[in-house]
Amino acid sequence: MSNLKLVRKSELLNTFACGKTLLQHKINSGLIPPPIKLGLRAVAFYEHEVNATLAVTIAGYSNQQIKDFVSELVTKRKNLLAQYTHLEAAND
Numbered sequence: 001m002s003n004l005k006l007v008r009k010s011e012l013l014n015t016f017a018c019g020k021t022l023l024q025h026k027i028n029s030g031l032i033p034p035p036i037k038l039g040l041r042a043v044a045f046y047e048h049e050v051n052a053t054l055a056v057t058i059a060g061y062s063n064q065q066i067k068d069f070v071s072e073l074v075t076k077r078k079n080l081l082a083q084y085t086h087l088e089a090a091n092d
Contacts (some may be wrong), residue, residue, distance in 0.1 A: 004046065004047075004048075004062050004080075005047040005048075006036075006038075006044035006046050006047065007033070007044060007045050007046075007050060008045075009023070009043065009045070012032070012045055012050060013039075016032070016054070017055060029067070030066075030067040030070050030071065031063060031066050032045075032050075032053055033045060033046065033049040033050070033053060033073050034078075049073045052069070052073060053069065053073070063092065
């Protein structure tokens with residue numbers, strides 16, 4: 001994952017073609033990955049997670065399958081630091 005891009009909530013609303021209330025419900029239900037904090041009042045979403053979630057939704061996964069998929073995506077976030085730390089060490 002060499003190209004991390006963040007998207008703001010307004011872009012997510014357009015991507016999933018829904019309103020703020022439904023989007024928040026989907027996040028709270030585990031159907032969309034939760035945002036990451038950028039600061040005290042700012043959040044964003046990983047674009048690759050959004051695209052992957054949209055793909056499985058379009059593919060017709062059940063809500064439980066989407067929740068499981070999103071859970072895996074969030075778990076993989078922990079590996080990002082290890083990937084970048086490893087790359088940094090290899091460049092020394």
